[in-house]
Amino acid sequence: MALNRKALEELRETVGRLGDQLGRSGLRGVDELVGDRFAARPGPARPLSAVQAELDGLIGLESVKGQVRALVAFLQVQARRKAHGLPEAATTQHLVFLGNPGTGKTTVARLLAEMYRAVGLLQKGHLVEVDRAALVGQYVGETAIKTDRVIRRALDGVLFIDEAYSLTPEGEGRLDFGTEAVEVLLKRMEDHRHRLVVIVAGYPRLMESFLLSNPGLRSRFAREVDFPDYSTDELQEIFAIVAAQHQYELAPGAEETLRQILAGLHPGEESGNARFARTLFEQALNRQALRLTQDGGRSAEELDRADVVTLTSEDIAEAARALGEEPVPELGPTGWRRWLG
Numbered sequence: 001m002a003l004n005r006k007a008l009e010e011l012r013e014t015v016g017r018l019g020d021q022l023g024r025s026g027l028r029g030v031d032e033l034v035g036d037r038f039a040a041r042p043g044p045a046r047p048l049s050a051v052q053a054e055l056d057g058l059i060g061l062e063s064v065k066g067q068v069r070a071l072v073a074f075l076q077v078q079a080r081r082k083a084h085g086l087p088e089a090a091t092t093q094h095l096v097f098l099g100n101p102g103t104g105k106t107t108v109a110r111l112l113a114e115m116y117r118a119v120g121l122l123q124k125g126h127l128v129e130v131d132r133a134a135l136v137g138q139y140v141g142e143t144a145i146k147t148d149r150v151i152r153r154a155l156d157g158v159l160f161i162d163e164a165y166s167l168t169p170e171g172e173g174r175l176d177f178g179t180e181a182v183e184v185l186l187k188r189m190e191d192h193r194h195r196l197v198v199i200v201a202g203y204p205r206l207m208e209s210f211l212l213s214n215p216g217l218r219s220r221f222a223r224e225v226d227f228p229d230y231s232t233d234e235l236q237e238i239f240a241i242v243a244a245q246h247q248y249e250l251a252p253g254a255e256e257t258l259r260q261i262l263a264g265l266h267p268g269e270e271s272g273n274a275r276f277a278r279t280l281f282e283q284a285l286n287r288q289a290l291r292l293t294q295d296g297g298r299s300a301e302e303l304d305r306a307d308v309v310t311l312t313s314e315d316i317a318e319a320a321r322a323l324g325e326e327p328v329p330e331l332g333p334t335g336w337r338r339w340l341g
Helices: 005-022 025-038 048-056 062-083 105-118 142-154 178-191 204-212 215-220 232-245 254-263 273-295 305-309 313-322
Strands: 095-099 127-130 157-162 196-202 223-227 325-327 336-338
Touching: 048 062, 048 105, 062 105, 062 223, 095 105, 095 204, 105 127, 105 157, 105 196, 105 223, 127 142, 142 157, 142 178, 142 196, 178 196, 178 215, 196 204, 204 215, 232 254, 232 273, 254 273, 254 313, 273 313
Parallel strands: 095 196, 095 223, 127 157, 157 196
Antiparallel strands: 325 336
16 A cells, blocks of 8 residues: 555655654665655656746746756766866856846756756756755754755755745844754765755855855855846746736737836835736736726626736726835836835
């Protein structure tokens, strides 16, 4: 009879906890063996060309795409050197992703993990995405256990730590176990240097402090990839693609309203980027539904196809107001301002 997946997870965690608490390397080896035997198997690897095509299809991010291509090309050449009996250049594949929220960091990390699998660097090429809560405990001894547990899940793939700077919060005299997570992470990166790639991500201004918080971080994360904010044109294209995917259309005048809203966003950490464009679309759907069923005095059964696929200028404007946008015509040609609370 097939073993219950939850029971297997509990077994793996129990063995790992015993290995950590008792300090017996034999138990840790058993835990990794259990993980290798019962962990979910990845599906068939996609060809490198297919993954690269998906990367190329992303809106914007031209500089990021160029850096990813360079990383993959380097690995391909090193593999050929090895095949010819030549030494490989010893370089780290761990990365720092610098950028504001909604700039595509997680999406690129997932594709990069697949590329690493396609070129033979990683056996599984899966992505494990975590934040501080998944790594840091609340009492002595818990952090090492939690961090080890996450690393075991990520073996043969990519561990993506979002907002990594939260592991080393600023402020003297504060009792915090984040530094312990960093120390465990650095040791495991060395222990599993052929089975694990780690990507740390976050705001540019905070990640620099994070990298300086421990001497081992800067040496292991020597490569940085900058994710720029999306332009107004790119955000408008993202909105249009999301709408088309869900079979919605913009009524005359709605596209101009959308552009005014997107152009009025303040660049930087609070802009939301692609995340804002998608959220704006979802809010516009809510406004459309209210307009069609309440404001128009018609029942849902009376709506035709054109009614239910069309988003109006007012739908988008009301959606923007729900997200903190307000029309301010006297301030300039865009007529929109970002209100930050």
